[in-house]
Amino acid sequence: xxxxxxNLVFGIFMKKHNLKVKKILGKGGFGEVREIEYKGKTYxxxxxxxxxxxxxKKEDIEKEIIIGxxxxxxxxxxxxxxxxxxxxxxxxxxxxxxxxxxxxTIIKFLFENSFLNNKAFNETIGDNLxxxxxxxxxxxxxxxxxxxxxxxxxKPENILNNLEINLKLSDFGLLRDISNIxxxxxxxxxxxxxxxxYYNHQKLSIERAxxxxxxxxxxxxxxxxxxxxxxxxxxxxxxxxxxxxxxLSIQRQITYIQTNKICDRDFVGFLCSLIQIYPDDRPTFExxxxxxxxxxxxxxxxxxxxxxxxxxxxxxxxxxxxxFLVEIKKDFKKSKQKKKKFIFKK
Numbered sequence: 001x002x003x004x005x006x007n008l009v010f011g012i013f014m015k016k017h018n019l020k021v022k023k024i025l026g027k028g029g030f031g032e033v034r035e036i037e038y039k040g041k042t043y044x045x046x047x048x049x050x051x052x053x054x055x056x057k058k059e060d061i062e063k064e065i066i067i068g069x070x071x072x073x074x075x076x077x078x079x080x081x082x083x084x085x086x087x088x089x090x091x092x093x094x095x096x097x098x099x100x101x102x103x104x105t106i107i108k109f110l111f112e113n114s115f116l117n118n119k120a121f122n123e124t125i126g127d128n129l130x131x132x133x134x135x136x137x138x139x140x141x142x143x144x145x146x147x148x149x150x151x152x153x154x155k156p157e158n159i160l161n162n163l164e165i166n167l168k169l170s171d172f173g174l175l176r177d178i179s180n181i182x183x184x185x186x187x188x189x190x191x192x193x194x195x196x197x198y199y200n201h202q203k204l205s206i207e208r209a210x211x212x213x214x215x216x217x218x219x220x221x222x223x224x225x226x227x228x229x230x231x232x233x234x235x236x237x238x239x240x241x242x243x244x245x246x247x248l249s250i251q252r253q254i255t256y257i258q259t260n261k262i263c264d265r266d267f268v269g270f271l272c273s274l275i276q277i278y279p280d281d282r283p284t285f286e287x288x289x290x291x292x293x294x295x296x297x298x299x300x301x302x303x304x305x306x307x308x309x310x311x312x313x314x315x316x317x318x319x320x321x322x323x324f325l326v327e328i329k330k331d332f333k334k335s336k337q338k339k340k341k342f343i344f345k346k
Contacts, residue, residue, distance in 0.1 A: 001049055006032050009085050010047060013092045017081055019045070026102070036094060043078065044097040048173060050082070050089035065149075066172045073140035075160060075170035095170065103133070103167070103220075104156035107227055127264055128297070130224055133167060135294060137220065140169035141213065145285050148179035150209060152186060154216035155193045156223050184209045191233040191242075193219045196250075196277055199243040204279070211279035214288060218274025222253065225263075230275065250277050266293035 001009075010021055010032075022035035025044055036045035063080045070076065079094040107125070125133075137159060144151055152174035160168050174187050183203040186194070195215035197204065222230040231249040233242055254272050257263070270293045276282045288294070 001031055005085070006047065009083070009090050010034065010045075010092075012083050012085055013045075013047075013081055013090075016083065017079075019094075021045070025097075026105075035097065038079075038094065042097055044095045046093040046095060046171075048091050048093070050091055065177060066175060069143075069147075069149075069172065071140070071143040072166075073136055073168055074143060075168045077172065091173070098162050098168070101161055102157050103159045103161060103224065106161060107156065107224055125224065127267065130221070130267075131294065131297075133224060134221055136167040137169070137217065138289060138294065140167070141217070141285070142289065144175075145210075148177060150176045150178055150184075151213055152176065153189050153193075154213055154220055155190050156220055157190075159220070178206050178209070182206060186212050189216065191235075192229045192231045194246075195279065196243050196246045197279055199239040199246075201239070207284075208279040210285065211282045214274050214282050214285070215276075215279075217288075218271055218282075221271055221274070222257075225271075247277055250275055264293060266291075266296065270294070 013019060014021055018038070020037040022037060022042075024032060024034050026033040031046065031048040033044050033046045036043045066077050066080060075098075076096040077093050078096070081092045081094070083090055083092070137154075141151070141154075151169070151172070153171055154169075158169065158171040160170050162168070174189065176184060176187065178184060183205055185201065185203050186198045186209060189198065189212070193216040195212050197208070198212065219230045230253050231246055233245065237245065254275065257268055257271055260268070270291050273281075273283050274288075283291070
């Protein structure tokens with residue numbers, strides 16, 4: 001979607017629904033997010049182009065379900081509008097504006113500015129901060145699991161972060177209600193976070209379909225830890241070639257993870273379990289939730305956060321002491337130490 005089209009489509013929504021567009025908050029292959037004013041209140045408006053030829057015969061999940069999703073780890077959606085332009089359908093999600101950056105943007109910043117624990121392995125964040133992030137992502141998945149929903153598009157770009165390092169899951173365009181069905185096709189997702197079974201385009205049992213979200217969780221954790229995508233795909237490849245490439249990439253990355261002797265061995269086992277080639281070899285949600293790495297040292301982490309969350313400066317200081325934030329080497333040049341604050345500055 002080019003900038004001219006975005007502006008024209010935003011204009012249609014603004015005129016028809018009495019909205020005011022302000023500054024751009026984010027861009028990507030999905031479309032664009034802009035600040036929206038409606039009835040005196042400020043929101044985030046995410047514009048996306050509706051996919052054609054869904055594998056699913058039914059329409060997108062009912063708007064009421066997305067709007068009804070509530071939880072501390074879920075981005076609240078207030079309105080969903082749909083309009084047409086040039087024979088194409090576009091959707092505008094009016095969401096809470098309670099975040100600063102998505103996790104991909106944050107990790108990219110840390111990586112590009114050499115805020116690394118160990119350059120040899122491209123690690124971007126400390127183990128405790130990684131664990132803190134992952135626990136919050138799992139909490140958002142727990143809410144969906146409890147209500148019988150599958151997300152199908154877990155990735156760093158869809159995990160948003162506000163000033164209290166409070167993560168929230170967003171983008172529910174592929175959300176599916178699995179409460180009254182026993183099988184489902186994976187409706188789509190983002191290349192690089194799609195599991196091998198997606199490319200078979202066959203119905204899966206619900207238990208196996210759940211493992212797509214867990215595979216994407218693993219690919220997301222890989223990005224957070226190493227600052228790069230776990231799997232790179234080529235648009236020109238056939239689905240069979242993409243599946244073969246993903247399998248080879250998984251095998252290569254598991255070896256890469258296991259040879260990193262610096263990493264916590266419980267973390268290595270946890271991550272490798274999520275990115276297994278076959279869905280039956282990946283853990284259940286209960287196993288993920290109770291994993292030893294996830295829950296190790298969890299009380300001390302929670303105490304630091306809860307005790308200082310209302311004092312931003314003190315929180316940052318305490319998190320640095322406890323390896324929450326990146327470990328900045330003592331011999332860093334002053335110019336690097338003076339880099340602009342990124343995560344916590346409004």
